[in-house]
Amino acid sequence: MSKKLTVRYFAGFREHAGTGEESVELDVSTAAELFARLKHRHGSAEPLGHCKVAINDEMADWDSALSDGDVVLLFPPVAGG
Amino acid sequence: MRITTDVIEPDKLRDELCDDRAGAYAAFEGWIRNHNDGEDVLRLEYEVYGPLALKEGEKVIAEARRKFPIIHAECVHREGMLEIGECAVWVGVSSAHRDEAFAACRYIIDQVKVRLPIWKKEHYVDGNSGWVNCERCAVHGHEHPQAASS
Numbered sequence: 753m754s755k756k757l758t759v760r761y762f763a764g765f766r767e768h769a770g771t772g773e774e775s776v777e778l779d780v781s782t783a784a785e786l787f788a789r790l791k792h793r794h795g796s797a798e799p800l801g802h803c804k805v806a807i808n809d810e811m812a813d814w815d816s817a818l819s820d821g822d823v824v825l826l827f828p829p830v831a832g833g
Numbered sequence: 834m835r836i837t838t839d840v841i842e843p844d845k846l847r848d849e850l851c852d853d854r855a856g857a858y859a860a861f862e863g864w865i866r867n868h869n870d871g872e873d874v875l876r877l878e879y880e881v882y883g884p885l886a887l888k889e890g891e892k893v894i895a896e897a898r899r900k901f902p903i904i905h906a907e908c909v910h911r912e913g914m915l916e917i918g919e920c921a922v923w924v925g926v927s928s929a930h931r932d933e934a935f936a937a938c939r940y941i942i943d944q945v946k947v948r949l950p951i952w953k954k955e956h957y958v959d960g961n962s963g964w965v966n967c968e969r970c971a972v973h974g975h976e977h978p979q980a981a982s983s
Contacts, residue, residue, distance in 0.1 A: 762882055762952065763952035763964055802966070806950075809884055811889065825882070827950050828964070829966045830946075830947065830948070830949060830950055830951055831951065831953050831964075831965045832879075832910060832951035833863045833910075833921065833922045833942060833945060
């Protein structure tokens with residue numbers, strides 16, 4: 753079933769997507785599925801294992817289930833310090 | 834854990850960790866260097882997602898407290914455009930003895946670098962720029978730990 757989600761992009765992902773945030777309506781059940789769909793759409797080559805995801809401002813696993821209305825934050829490889 | 838756009842002043846931060854029970858203090862400062870991967874770097878731009886960087890940073894410091902018998906620990910990370918020589922990150926730990934101060938300081942900086950939602954863009958002398966990948970991502974097969982399952 754299709755879900756309405758808000759997706760926020762950071763750093764290199766934002767530049768790839770050309771926007772910091774977008775609303776999507778997709779038939780995806782997990783964060784990993786969403787990543788795969790958006791990766792295809794935005795042409796990013798970053799492997800999922802190097803990236804992180806947060807759902808509604810909590811760090812999450814890629815196999816976390818998504819619910820209608822979730823805000824999903826997609827983080828490219830981090831590099832603090 | 835603190836995120837700031839102001840200059841980091843290690844001496845002032847050190848004073849906050851003073852304690853009569855402490856016999857040791859260890860600190861780490863990460864500085865902006867003028868080269869990386871064969872490129873001449875002009876400056877570095879840090880992007881931070883504040884709400885989660887603070888939350889995850891507090892988790893890291895709490896983990897260090899559980900793992901090592903330390904007295905005080907703090908970490909400060911810069912955000913925004915930084916020039917060569919500036920301090921980008923500071924970690925300080927005070928404890929009764931030196932071993933746990935060194936170990937906790939090392940733990941905190943290592944975890945901060947791979948877990949906090951912080952990114953850096955290098956601006957090169959030749960006018961180009963690029964996002965820096967996690968240094969461990971260059972290692973074949975390296976996967977990032979997922980905070981939720983750790």
